Amino acid sequence: MNHSPLFYQAGTALPEVSHADGVRLWDAHGHEYLDGCAGAIACNLGHGRRDIRDAMLAQLDRVAFTYRTQFENAPAVALGRALVELTAGQLDKVFFVSSGSEAVESALKLARQYFVARGETQRRRFVSLRPSYHGSTLGALGVTGYRPLEAAFDALITASLKVAGPDFYRHGDADDASHVDRVLAETRQAIEAAGPESIVAFVLEPIGGASTGARVLGQRYLQGIRALCDEFGCLLILDEVLTGVGRTGDWFAYQHYAITPDLLATAKGLGAGYYPVGALLARTDIVDAVMAAGGFQHGHTYAGNPLACATGLAVIEAMQRENVLDNVAARGRELEAGLAVLQARFPWLGDVRGRGLLWGVELVADPDTKAPFPAEENRFARITALARAEGLLIYPRRTLDGVAGDHFLVAPPLTIGADDTAELLERLSRALVRFDREVA
Numbered sequence: 001m002n003h004s005p006l007f008y009q010a011g012t013a014l015p016e017v018s019h020a021d022g023v024r025l026w027d028a029h030g031h032e033y034l035d036g037c038a039g040a041i042a043c044n045l046g047h048g049r050r051d052i053r054d055a056m057l058a059q060l061d062r063v064a065f066t067y068r069t070q071f072e073n074a075p076a077v078a079l080g081r082a083l084v085e086l087t088a089g090q091l092d093k094v095f096f097v098s099s100g101s102e103a104v105e106s107a108l109k110l111a112r113q114y115f116v117a118r119g120e121t122q123r124r125r126f127v128s129l130r131p132s133y134h135g136s137t138l139g140a141l142g143v144t145g146y147r148p149l150e151a152a153f154d155a156l157i158t159a160s161l162k163v164a165g166p167d168f169y170r171h172g173d174a175d176d177a178s179h180v181d182r183v184l185a186e187t188r189q190a191i192e193a194a195g196p197e198s199i200v201a202f203v204l205e206p207i208g209g210a211s212t213g214a215r216v217l218g219q220r221y222l223q224g225i226r227a228l229c230d231e232f233g234c235l236l237i238l239d240e241v242l243t244g245v246g247r248t249g250d251w252f253a254y255q256h257y258a259i260t261p262d263l264l265a266t267a268k269g270l271g272a273g274y275y276p277v278g279a280l281l282a283r284t285d286i287v288d289a290v291m292a293a294g295g296f297q298h299g300h301t302y303a304g305n306p307l308a309c310a311t312g313l314a315v316i317e318a319m320q321r322e323n324v325l326d327n328v329a330a331r332g333r334e335l336e337a338g339l340a341v342l343q344a345r346f347p348w349l350g351d352v353r354g355r356g357l358l359w360g361v362e363l364v365a366d367p368d369t370k371a372p373f374p375a376e377e378n379r380f381a382r383i384t385a386l387a388r389a390e391g392l393l394i395y396p397r398r399t400l401d402g403v404a405g406d407h408f409l410v411a412p413p414l415t416i417g418a419d420d421t422a423e424l425l426e427r428l429s430r431a432l433v434r435f436d437r438e439v440a
């Protein structure tokens with residue numbers, strides 16, 4: 001009988017965490033776990049970093065909290081400047097928040113306010129992908145395409161226009177390029193039917209997270225969406241809550257694809273698990289228009305507080321000092337190669353996709369037809385439990401909207417070493433052998 005007052009998830013009780021160091025955590029019984037998914041793809045520098053701790057303590061000793069409309073604070077300005085620099089100045093205004101949902105919510109509201117300021121008040125609808133995940137507040141949920149999360153709130157949310165993104169694993173088109181062209185043509189039709197003049201912005205994750213199992217959308221598609229936004233006069237909002245701050249091998253995932261968003265939401269890795277901090281990055285002219293019309297009607301109490309921003313700054317400085325992006329590239333190649341070996345060994349590992357240190361693995365009941373396992377078998381939960389029994393944490397996701405099968409993410413801290421990457425693959429392989437015995 002579990003007497004905990006907490007209610008985060010139905011099902012089995014969780015082990016109590018004791019402590020953590022680097023890419024490892026220990027529970028209260030002394031069991032050790034290798035963190036193969038950086039918690040919720042957030043703990044990007046691993047656990048127990050003295051440098052982050054020291055920066056946080058130094059800030060705590062000066063001042064932990066000030067309110068953003070009463071004082072400017074040096075860590076916030078410095079972190080803002082650092083983020084702008086990471087975009088090479090393409091996005092040069094920053095609004096701080098405390099979570100990914102808040103960052104997305106802020107992007108939606110700034111985009112709408114921009115068009116109100118310009119007198120284009122008929123622009124009131126967003127376009128986004130199904131499946132997708134953009135957060136759990138009602139605005140972010142409105143653009144999220146994930147039925148289990150949406151269902152209870154249909155009457156409360158303003159749902160976006162949902163369109164399908166490219167699916168390079170299952171499409172039946174002649175080749176990837178013609179698949180993307182078809183998806184873009186269908187998206188154009190959907191927007192034209194809804195009325196392009198009613199659209200505020202297109203919202204998407206440049207590389208999917210948990211919602212799609214790291215589905216990679218690719219340059220042709222993203223450039224096509226950028227062109228559609230330009231043609232229809234709406235904004236492009238990229239949700240880089242999960243992919244931002246180095247996860248996919250560049251500072252932001254969009255930088256792989258020669259496009260520039262108008263607004264960008266980021267969070268998770270910015271605080272790297274040490275303190276909640278997220279940010280909305282925006283083009284100056286968008287912010288200027290909103291400020292000239294009376295200011296951004298939005299904000300949260302903890303937004304941009306000194307302790308949060310000192311933490312984010314320490315994270316970025318550590319990443320720059322240690323060339324963490326080089327490590328993401330090297331370890332990413334090892335992970336990709338290791339997952340390819342496992343895929344060749346286990347036919348039910350239907351698809352492996354991703355970039356940098358964000359990899360999605362999709363399970364299929366039948367590799368020839370790519371049919372998923374029946375949803376009620378909860379294979380995603382089983383494989384996660386087997387990995388845990390082998391001392392490995394992976395991030396599970398169930399079949400969404402019948403679009404993709406069960407899958408899991410492998411996304412360790414960006415600082416993981418070569419030996420631990422090999423150990424991660426070894427533990428995963430042992431879990432997969434056990435899973436294979438069950439499905440055979």
Ligand code: PLP
Nearest residue numbers: 099100101133134135209241242
């Ligand atoms: N957007 C994406 C792509 C995410 O992966 C998440 C969280 O998983 C969110 C938004 C919401 O972020 P948070 O849980 O910090 O509110």
